Amino acid sequence: MSATVVESGEAAPTVEPLAGYTIALTAARRREEFGAALERRGAKVVYAPAIRIIPLADDSQLREATERCLAAPVDIVVATTGIGFRGWVDAAETWDLADCLVSTMESATLLARGPKARGAIRAAGLREAWSPESESSSEVLSYLTARGDLAGRRVAVQLHGEPLPDMVQTLRLAGAEVIEVPVYRWVPAEDMSPVRKVVESVACRTVDAVAFTSAPAAASFLQTADELGLRAAVSEALRGAVIAASVGPVTAGPLGHAGIPCVIPPRARLGALVREIVEQVPARRGQRLRVAGHAVEVRGQAAVVDGVLIPLPAASMTLLRALTARPGHVVSRGDLLKLTGASDEHAVEVAVGRLRTALGHPALIRTVVKRGYQLDCEPVRAASAC
Numbered sequence: 001m002s003a004t005v006v007e008s009g010e011a012a013p014t015v016e017p018l019a020g021y022t023i024a025l026t027a028a029r030r031r032e033e034f035g036a037a038l039e040r041r042g043a044k045v046v047y048a049p050a051i052r053i054i055p056l057a058d059d060s061q062l063r064e065a066t067e068r069c070l071a072a073p074v075d076i077v078v079a080t081t082g083i084g085f086r087g088w089v090d091a092a093e094t095w096d097l098a099d100c101l102v103s104t105m106e107s108a109t110l111l112a113r114g115p116k117a118r119g120a121i122r123a124a125g126l127r128e129a130w131s132p133e134s135e136s137s138s139e140v141l142s143y144l145t146a147r148g149d150l151a152g153r154r155v156a157v158q159l160h161g162e163p164l165p166d167m168v169q170t171l172r173l174a175g176a177e178v179i180e181v182p183v184y185r186w187v188p189a190e191d192m193s194p195v196r197k198v199v200e201s202v203a204c205r206t207v208d209a210v211a212f213t214s215a216p217a218a219a220s221f222l223q224t225a226d227e228l229g230l231r232a233a234v235s236e237a238l239r240g241a242v243i244a245a246s247v248g249p250v251t252a253g254p255l256g257h258a259g260i261p262c263v264i265p266p267r268a269r270l271g272a273l274v275r276e277i278v279e280q281v282p283a284r285r286g287q288r289l290r291v292a293g294h295a296v297e298v299r300g301q302a303a304v305v306d307g308v309l310i311p312l313p314a315a316s317m318t319l320l321r322a323l324t325a326r327p328g329h330v331v332s333r334g335d336l337l338k339l340t341g342a343s344d345e346h347a348v349e350v351a352v353g354r355l356r357t358a359l360g361h362p363a364l365i366r367t368v369v370k371r372g373y374q375l376d377c378e379p380v381r382a383a384s385a386c
Contacts, residue, residue, distance in 0.1 A: 016042025020302030
């Protein structure tokens with residue numbers, strides 16, 4: 001009876017890397033693209049948009065900011081995103097203000113936070129004066145404050161759903177008149193029931209990860225947890241069993257303020273976030289073992305035995321996790337009775353029998369007479385917790 005945690009040199013399962021895992025998405029924009037990328041890698045995706053976008057042409061705050069830019073010459077314009085800058089110009093077109101807006105910008109100093117914003121500026125027939133290689137708002141702010149001539153200057157900062165309080169406050173303290181241009185303003189979703197279900201699932205730890213692509217969505221998610229009285233349970237889950245994944249540090253802000261750690265890709269891009277989830281979820285939520293001569297992997301809501309994915313109901317997953325928490329050690333019937341909420345020890349025996357049948361190899365789980373059950377394995381090194 002010798003079985004070990006599978007070493008890195010052994011053959012990997014043939015199933016997709018996220019098969020057996022459930023990922024919840026709170027995104028409003030590009031959610032279909034995001035979800036499809038995860039589904040191609042095997043994930044079960046739950047869609048729960050926590051926010052919605054106000055149509056640009058109907059946004060009175062955007063129009064008011066645009067008219068402020070036209071009321072007097074603007075000295076500096078900061079474009080933070082390509083889609084946001086294009087959306088601003090497109091919205092101005094619907095109000096017959098686009099020509100005036102572009103004309104105003106021609107005499108201003110244009111700063112682009114990154115290459116997409118730079119491309120949008122040029123598509124409008126304009127030219128940026130400077131753009132940081134880091135694509136960082138903080139570097140844009142450093143560039144502005146280093147000028148030393150902000151007093152009395154009119155500075156328009158194009159936002160994209162997320163506020164930039166540090167930039168705005170610093171510019172105002174330096175004496176600038178700052179016009180915040182709220183492109184694609186976000187408000188709570190019209191139907192919050194999917195978000196409430198995901199919050200409950202996180203509290204119960206029946207999802208493996210929750211992905212965030214905007215700070216307002218993260219804030220809305222936490223507010224929903226507060227409204228349901230589940231903030232403590234959700235925070236505890238997101239600090240351990242359930243992974244919070246954020247597209248970037250700004251998006252992770254509300255979670256960080258709540259003491260919730262986030263998985264963040266090195267670049268704030270949707271593709272990079274997908275790759276980070278593919279890497280981190282199996283590493284933190286999966287466990288590989290060698291049991292009775294078989295390769296066994298425990299995933300979020302499934303097991304993989306010899307490269308075959310076996311979805312399992314919640315009760316069976318609870319049993320399997322209890323047995324793999326300390327591979328090779330006996331788990332008593334009494335402990336399993338408490339975990340599963342079964343009516344008596346006979347019900348536990350039935351549940352173990354169902355798990356054996358589902359796994360397809362009854363010998364994986366040994367019955368230890370008068371004691372309980374154990375996986376037929378002896379770990380060589382400590383197994384990761386599932």
